[in-house]
Amino acid sequence: MKPQNIAKIISTIGTSDFPEVLAEFLNNATDIDTIVIMAYENALSPLPLFDNCPKDKRYRTIDSYIAGTYKLDPFYSSCLAKIQPGIYRLRTLAPDHFTRSQYFRTYYKQIGIHDELGYFIRLDSGVYIVISLGRYWNERTFSSKAIGELSKIEPIIQSSVIRHWKSLPLHETGLTQLPANPFNELTVREREIALMVLRGYSSEAVALNLDISLQTIKVHRRNIYAKLSISSATELFLLYIGSIGLRVEELC
Numbered sequence: 001m002k003p004q005n006i007a008k009i010i011s012t013i014g015t016s017d018f019p020e021v022l023a024e025f026l027n028n029a030t031d032i033d034t035i036v037i038m039a040y041e042n043a044l045s046p047l048p049l050f051d052n053c054p055k056d057k058r059y060r061t062i063d064s065y066i067a068g069t070y071k072l073d074p075f076y077s078s079c080l081a082k083i084q085p086g087i088y089r090l091r092t093l094a095p096d097h098f099t100r101s102q103y104f105r106t107y108y109k110q111i112g113i114h115d116e117l118g119y120f121i122r123l124d125s126g127v128y129i130v131i132s133l134g135r136y137w138n139e140r141t142f143s144s145k146a147i148g149e150l151s152k153i154e155p156i157i158q159s160s161v162i163r164h165w166k167s168l169p170l171h172e173t174g175l176t177q178l179p180a181n182p183f184n185e186l187t188v189r190e191r192e193i194a195l196m197v198l199r200g201y202s203s204e205a206v207a208l209n210l211d212i213s214l215q216t217i218k219v220h221r222r223n224i225y226a227k228l229s230i231s232s233a234t235e236l237f238l239l240y241i242g243s244i245g246l247r248v249e250e251l252c
Helices: 003-011 018-029 055-067 074-080 102-111 144-152 154-164 188-199 203-210 214-228 233-243
Strands: 034-040 047-051 086-089 113-122 128-136
Touching: 003 018, 003 154, 018 034, 018 047, 018 128, 018 144, 018 154, 034 055, 034 074, 047 055, 055 102, 074 113, 074 128, 086 144, 102 188, 102 233, 113 144, 113 154, 128 154, 144 154, 188 203, 188 214, 188 233, 203 214, 214 233
Parallel strands: none
Antiparallel strands: 034 047, 034 128, 086 113, 113 128
16 A cells, blocks of 8 residues: 555545545555445434445435335444444355345345445444445455455554544434334334344344244244235335335335
8 A cells, every 4th residue: 555545545534535535545455346434323324424336326225225224234233233343244244044135135136236345433432434345246256365455454444434533423413213113013022023034034043143942933923924914025025115115116
């Protein structure tokens, strides 16, 4: 990494040029197709800070995410779980059946993301800044060498981001808490399980995470489907998407 590149990113801290210079700095480390920067504070809807998404993909990539699909995102779930700062691959944070989930097939495949990494940066306020780095399906995945290069510059990324966005409590930005779950007919436990199913957890993984028996999970799933008059995880996803004001065709 050239000293002048480091100097440039330092000189723009606290200015409106910083996010763009940060993206340029990352692209100098390795080829990156998409860069999205989001801020997360507890269960508040995320605050978009920067993206270089093409205009024709922005609705599917950013707007639908803010509308509510973020709740199915492994990066969001990891922030809720207070993950340690660092760089992580999406696939290492995702549930066991994530790539089989309707969310993955509808969202990730439609926007064309094949591989994704995320820098997780935690501010003193507890707010997380997540820098998502993506590669499209027609590109190779992030190699060990590429991840190594991104890991080398992580201290620079962490330090500069913390300094630039150090006073970023989301509750002062006008963002509001979205409903915890649209399925008001369900019990608290049923809503929790429904959301885990939507995120891509298998019944076995749900049972393990909630420390209850697999048979109990199966009973809960039957009750969820009966109460919502549905018969599959795909219908559950369609119901969720509809409840946040989106249509699947808008994501495709």
